[in-house]
Amino acid sequence: xxxQRNTQQRQIIESILRETDHPLLPKELxxxxxxSLPSLGIATVFRALKDLVxxxxxxxxxxxxxxxxxxxxxxxHHHFKCLDCGTVxxxxxxxxxxxxxxxxxxxxxxxxxxxxGKCADCTSH
Amino acid sequence: xxxQRNTQQRQIIESILRETDHPLLPKELxxxxxxSLPSLGIATVFRALKDLVxxxxxxxxxxxxxxxxxxxxxxxHHHFKCLDCGTVxxxxxxxxxxxxxxxxxxxxxxxxxxxxGKCADCTSH
DNA sequence: ATATGTGCAAAGCATTTGCGGAGAT
DNA sequence: ATCTCCGCAAATGCTTTGCACATAT
Numbered sequence: 001x002x003x004q005r006n007t008q009q010r011q012i013i014e015s016i017l018r019e020t021d022h023p024l025l026p027k028e029l030x031x032x033x034x035x036s037l038p039s040l041g042i043a044t045v046f047r048a049l050k051d052l053v054x055x056x057x058x059x060x061x062x063x064x065x066x067x068x069x070x071x072x073x074x075x076x077h078h079h080f081k082c083l084d085c086g087t088v089x090x091x092x093x094x095x096x097x098x099x100x101x102x103x104x105x106x107x108x109x110x111x112x113x114x115x116x117g118k119c120a121d122c123t124s125h
Numbered sequence: 126x127x128x129q130r131n132t133q134q135r136q137i138i139e140s141i142l143r144e145t146d147h148p149l150l151p152k153e154l155x156x157x158x159x160x161s162l163p164s165l166g167i168a169t170v171f172r173a174l175k176d177l178v179x180x181x182x183x184x185x186x187x188x189x190x191x192x193x194x195x196x197x198x199x200x201x202h203h204h205f206k207c208l209d210c211g212t213v214x215x216x217x218x219x220x221x222x223x224x225x226x227x228x229x230x231x232x233x234x235x236x237x238x239x240x241x242g243k244c245a246d247c248t249s250h
Numbered sequence: 251a252t253a254t255g256t257g258c259a260a261a262g263c264a265t266t267t268g269c270g271g272a273g274a275t
Numbered sequence: 276a277t278c279t280c281c282g283c284a285a286a287t288g289c290t291t292t293g294c295a296c297a298t299a300t
Contacts, residue, residue: 003254003300004254004255005253005254005255005298005299005300006299006300007254007255007256007298007299009255009256010255026289026290027289039256039257040256040257041256041257041258042257042289042290043256043257043258043259043290043291043292044255044256044257046289046290046291047255047256047291048255050291060189060190062187062188062189062190063187064187064237065185065187065193067288067289067290068190068289068290078226080226080227080231083234083235089228091226091227091228093225093226094226095220095221095222095223095225095226096220096222097220097222098220098238098240100218100220101203101205101216101218101219101220101238101240102205102216102240102242103205103214103216103245104245105245105248105249106205106214106242106243106244106245106248107242107243107248108240108241108242109208109241109242109243110240110241110242111238111239111240111241112189112237112238112239112241113223113226113236113237113238114236114237115223115226115227115233115235115236116233116234116235116236116237117227117231117232117233117234117235118231118232118234119231120228120229120230120231123230123231123232124230129279130273130274130275130278130279130280131274131275132273132274132279132280132281133273134280134281135280151264151265152264164281164282165281165282166281166282166283167264167265167282168265168266168267168281168282168283168284169280169281169282171264171265171266172266172280172281175266192263192264192265193264193265251300252299252300253298253299253300254297254298254299254300255296255297255298255299256295256296256297256298257294257295257296257297258293258294258295258296259292259293259294260291260292260293260294261290261291261292261293262289262290262291262292263288263289263290263291264287264288264289264290265286265287265288265289266285266286266287266288267284267285267286267287268283268284268285268286269282269283269284269285270281270282270283271280271281271282271283272279272280272281272282273278273279273280273281274277274278274279274280275276275277275278275279
């Protein structure tokens with residue numbers, strides 16, 4: 001892979017991912033980035049995200065029937081989507097014992113867990 | 126909701142879902158259906174799937190960066206995707222203790238778990 | 251100086267929708 | 276006979292790509 005250039009647009013995209021505590025849609029990321037760089041195009045956002053995922057700096061987050069969101073790489077964690085308000089929260093613990101779900105001779109390399117329900121705010125209303 | 130008609134195309138689509146033991150892409154479903162009804166169109170597949178999901182007869186399955194698959198309604202289960210051959214398998218057990226992942230005052234209503242790795246066939250090669 | 255990155259616009263897919271005609275009731 | 280469903284083709288929304296120019300090295 002060729003050497004990567006340190007452009008203004010990549011810096012902005014990386015820093016937004018780093019500073020945001022929940023996964024973002026490419027469109028949302030673009031809107032935030034437009035505050036510092038109005039000329040930024042959506043194609044650049046997709047190209048940067050693809051590269052950052054390849055480098056392990058960003059992770060794709062797939063939820064239900066919606067377009068892929070992206071978040072900065074952090075500790076291993078999963079997500080909770082509130083069915084009332086739609087917000088996606090990070091969850092910071094992880095259940096064990098997933099191996100027990102596998103048929104024999106299957107090898108477990110990774111897993112996705114997404115929980116759905118009502119967040120604290122929506123539960124209290 | 127208006128009364129649903131019992132057309133040949135819906136019968137075929139339902140029976141394919143019922144007889145297949147893993148989730149199918151709309152495109153794959155269409156190809157199988159073409160064997161019994163070559164004139165079937167993809168729009169009809171999408172319309173039928175949307176109705177069947179609403180009726181609870183089919184479930185959408187979301188995996189990674191791929192288009193939504195669909196499967197007939199069965200017992201609660203999850204999925205395993207082989208990273209080598211791409212096949213999606215049903216898993217018939219389910220881990221407990223997901224509640225422990227939640228922040229306080231969050232209410233758990235549903236969950237998705239997808240495991241990734243190598244299936245028995247690909248492990249042995 | 252040179253090769254990579256960018257913005258724009260066009261292309262590609264997956265999915266949805268409008269419409270006139272076919273088929274189920 | 277009527278009203279829903281179908282197939283087709285056009286439209287939509289998200290994502291990718293080609294190209295000419297800009298810019299980091």
